[in-house]
Amino acid sequence: MKSEMNNYLNQNGVLFAFNIWDINSAKAVIDGAAIKRKNVILQTSASVYKQISQKQLREFVNSYAEEKNITALLHLDHCKDIELINNAIENRWDSVMIDASDKELEENIRITNKAADWAHRYGVLAEAEIGQVKGVEDDIEVRRSEVASIQDINRFMKETRADMIAVAFGNAHGEYKGEPELKYDLVEYTVRQANIPFVVHGGSGLKDSVLKKLISIPGVKKINISTDVKLAYRQGILHASQNGFLEQKGFQATKVEACIHDAIVDMVNKKLDLLPE
Numbered sequence: 001m002k003s004e005m006n007n008y009l010n011q012n013g014v015l016f017a018f019n020i021w022d023i024n025s026a027k028a029v030i031d032g033a034a035i036k037r038k039n040v041i042l043q044t045s046a047s048v049y050k051q052i053s054q055k056q057l058r059e060f061v062n063s064y065a066e067e068k069n070i071t072a073l074l075h076l077d078h079c080k081d082i083e084l085i086n087n088a089i090e091n092r093w094d095s096v097m098i099d100a101s102d103k104e105l106e107e108n109i110r111i112t113n114k115a116a117d118w119a120h121r122y123g124v125l126a127e128a129e130i131g132q133v134k135g136v137e138d139d140i141e142v143r144r145s146e147v148a149s150i151q152d153i154n155r156f157m158k159e160t161r162a163d164m165i166a167v168a169f170g171n172a173h174g175e176y177k178g179e180p181e182l183k184y185d186l187v188e189y190t191v192r193q194a195n196i197p198f199v200v201h202g203g204s205g206l207k208d209s210v211l212k213k214l215i216s217i218p219g220v221k222k223i224n225i226s227t228d229v230k231l232a233y234r235q236g237i238l239h240a241s242q243n244g245f246l247e248q249k250g251f252q253a254t255k256v257e258a259c260i261h262d263a264i265v266d267m268v269n270k271k272l273d274l275l276p277e
Helices: 002-010 022-036 046-051 054-067 083-088 105-121 150-159 186-195 208-215 225-242 251-274
Strands: 015-019 040-045 072-079 095-098 125-130 136-137 139-140 164-167 199-202 218-224
Touching: 002 105, 002 125, 015 072, 015 164, 015 225, 015 251, 022 040, 022 054, 022 072, 022 225, 040 046, 040 251, 046 072, 046 083, 054 072, 054 225, 072 139, 083 095, 095 139, 095 164, 095 218, 105 125, 105 150, 125 150, 150 164, 150 186, 186 199, 208 218, 225 251
Parallel strands: 015 040, 015 218, 040 072, 072 095, 095 125, 125 164, 164 199, 199 218
Antiparallel strands: 136 139
8 A cells, every 4th residue: 555645756757854843833834735735744853753742743734735726745854763663653644754874784674674564554655765865853863975876776775675775876974064965866776776766865954956856866856955944944033033023022923923924934935936937
């Protein structure tokens, strides 16, 4: 049994996946997607997942996306804990990422298949990673990038039962320092060999021209945006401060929240504008 997410990934082009941390951030992303009439993925990191009320978030995303007449899917990102993955599956997340990329290839394959087999019992998709995407994202820190080799990619795709594959090709989590040296040939090779969607990690900070190039590669189906959501949140606070909304006298929390909401919506709109009609 395959999930609704499988249909969207395979029939509806590229989906942007935005990291969220609560209902307010989820609402802002959905509002931005609704303006552009685009479907979207909402991602929770493992650390965020443990802090939120999972059932309430699931129910909110379902009902609010339906109200806005779009589809919003939920994904558990970069999780190394099998028990946490099982919990997300039980709480009806649409997909989960088992991240065993720091292990030896054989162990990565074993752990990936264990998570994928459990996910498939519930119609949930499993994402896995080969190579290591450097940078810091929430509680995940990788100091050195390890670009995946063609040999390892071939074995990984042959021996795992993952539904989505993320490959380290010079991309990074967090903010880029200078121009990243992206190996597009590795992306193109993977999508030619794989019958599953390719996931781009580290989409934040990439130039629009780079994102458009990745979007144009058949088989690239999911592009992750995390840091840019947080920076939009920060920009919203700065805008509120510049407009005097943080002053103690007459302080209105709703005005600050509106600035944050609008900044995230604007960022989401700009990303979604990169997608073909």
